[in-house]
Amino acid sequence: MLCLALPITGLAVGTGGVESGMSNSRTAMESSLPTAGTSVGLPSLPALFSLALENDSDLASQRYELEATTKEIDMAWSQLKPQVSAGASYMYQASDNYYTDNPDYDPSNEVVGSDDNEARFEGRTRDTSWQVSLTQPLFSLERWRGVDEAEAQVEAARLELAVGESDLAMAVIEAYLNAFLASREVGLMESKREAFELQHRQASRSYELGVGDRLNMLESQARLDQAIADRIQAENSLDSALGELERLTGQRPEFGEVLGDLRGVNLVPVEGDVEAWVARTTDNLSVRLAERQMEVAQAGTDTRRSGYYPEVNLSLSYLDRSSNDPFRENRDGRASVEVEVPIYQGGYTSASVRQGELSTLASRESLTHQQRLARQDVRERLRNISGNLRRLNALGQSLDSSRLFLEAAEKGEQLGLRNLVDVLDARAELYDLRVQYIDVVRQYLVDRLSLEVAVGDLGADDLMRAMxxxxxxxRGA
Incomplete structure (x- = not known):
């Protein structure tokens, strides 16, 4: 049994067919999916993926392709079952014969059968006939192996659908995380704009009262303009991410812009060593698909080799023919066992077999390529996760230091030990660090979920943990 580890939809890919099983779980998840204009928390990532499964046209096309491929098995089996056919015909024939070539011939002079010779004397015959025939293959290695090839093709088509669903899951995940990052960045840039606007007003008023520095006023104006530009850029990024989600799911969810104090994030390292994770790539869907495609190529080669073997068929037929020439009327019943031995077909069979062998070699190399890609992906994701954790710890300490520096700069400005530029620099750095912190969390989640995909183990629990x-x-906002 082959199964895609995405229980969020109950989707199973197996030898018995593709079971969607999405209706019950989708109903529950869609009820938790917020739409634009609602003031709720984060939209449900599993629900969005459930919607994407229904909305994606490419995936729907693959489902139809799978359903069409399953008919290959029925067609292959049909070649091993009796073939029954019936037919009827009418034939008019004009001919030159002994009778028509002798115009003086009088059929009435015939002692026996004079009346029956009339149609021949005229040279015109009219026949009607009907026939029923049955052919049953008794031995055909090529047809039997054709069934095995069809079954392998169906299994490969099921895995292609599973790979498509896995790719769709990662597309939704990345779009979701990008939208989350952009929404929080919009909130941060708005807070940054408000803070710089307040400081610009203070600097402008101080300058108007003659107690401030014109340089501080101009610097605060420049920082305010930059904050406005940063906010516009963040809004554009959010629109792009939401547009991608809408394309994938048909819904445009609302993320809000609230950001907490970033003190509650606790990202855990990945358990197990690198080689243990690499060993799990045998369950990678792309690897399994490559394995199945190699089996399809091998089955196709075996079917081609069967062209060297004889075929044995049983044939039964019945023919009933009526004619205006009584000598042509007959009823025939036939039964025969026919053996057909291929001897020479111009080199077609040998060329076909060689072609199948080369296809098998190509699919074997493709399997090796997919295995290497999966192993490399696992190693890269593990390195990224480790690096993200270290970077997140460093950013957490940097955030604490940046907060303290901002407080010191503000107090120093009040005491005349610092100027407004120092305060603006400290505030801008703090906001930039907060954006970087969220981005590292986003990248960690992308790598963590991609790691599960690489080992064929992505499930609803992984999505819920990411949320x-x-x-x-x-929290704590």
């Missing part, structure tokens, strides 16, 4: 991690970024 819980994102929710910690909004």
């Amino acid at each position: 819980e991690t994102l929710k910690t970024l909004t």
Whole structure:
């Protein structure tokens, strides 16, 4: 049994067919999916993926292709079952014969059968006939192996659908995380704009009262303009991410812009060593698909080799023919066992077999390529996760230091030990660090979920854990 580890939809890919099983779970998940204009928390990532499964046209096309491929098995089996046919015909024949070539011939002079010779004397015959025939293959290695090839093709088509669903899952995940990052960046840039606007007003008023520095006023104006530009850029990024989600799911969810104090995020390292994770790539869907495609190529080669073997068929037929020439009327019943031995077909069979062998070699190399890609992907994701954790710890300490520096700069400005530029620099750096912190969390989640995909183990629990991690970024706001 082959199964795609995405229980969020109950989707199973197996030898018995593709079971969608999505209706019950989708109903529950769609009820938790917020739409634009609602003031709720984060939209449900599993629900969005459930909607994407229904909305994606490419995936729908693959489902139809799978259903069409399953008919290959029925067609292959049909070649091993009796073939029954019936037919009827009418034939008019004009001929020159002994009778028509002798115009003086009088059929009435015939002692026997004079009346029956009339049609021949005229040279015109009219026949009607009907026939029923049955052919049953008794031995055909090529047809039997054709069934095995069809079954392998169906299994490969099921895995192609599973790979498509896995790719769709990652597309939804990345779009979701990009939208979350952009929404929080919009909130941060708005807070940054408000802070710089307040400081610009203070600097402008101080300058108007003659107690401030014109340089501080111009610097605060420049920082305010930059904050406005940054916010516009963040809004564009959010629109792009939401547009991608809408394309994938048919819905445009609302993320809000609230960001917490970033103190509750607790990202755990990946358990197990690298080689243990690499060993799990045998369950990678792309690897399994490559394996199945190699089996399809091998089965096709075996079917081609069967062209060297004889075929044995049983044939039964019955013919009933009526004619205006009584000598042509007959009823025939036939039964025969026919053996057909291929001897020479111009080199077609040998060329076909060689072609199948080369296809098998090509698919074997493709399997090796997919295995290497999966192993490399696992190693790269593990390195990224480790690096993200270290970077997140460093950013957490940097955030604490940046907050303290901002407080010191503000107090120093009040005491005349610092100027407004120092305060603006400290505030801008703090906001940039917060954006970087969220981006590292986003990248960690992308790598973590991609790692599960690489080992063929992505499930609803992984998506829910990712959502819980994102929710910690909004707590304490």
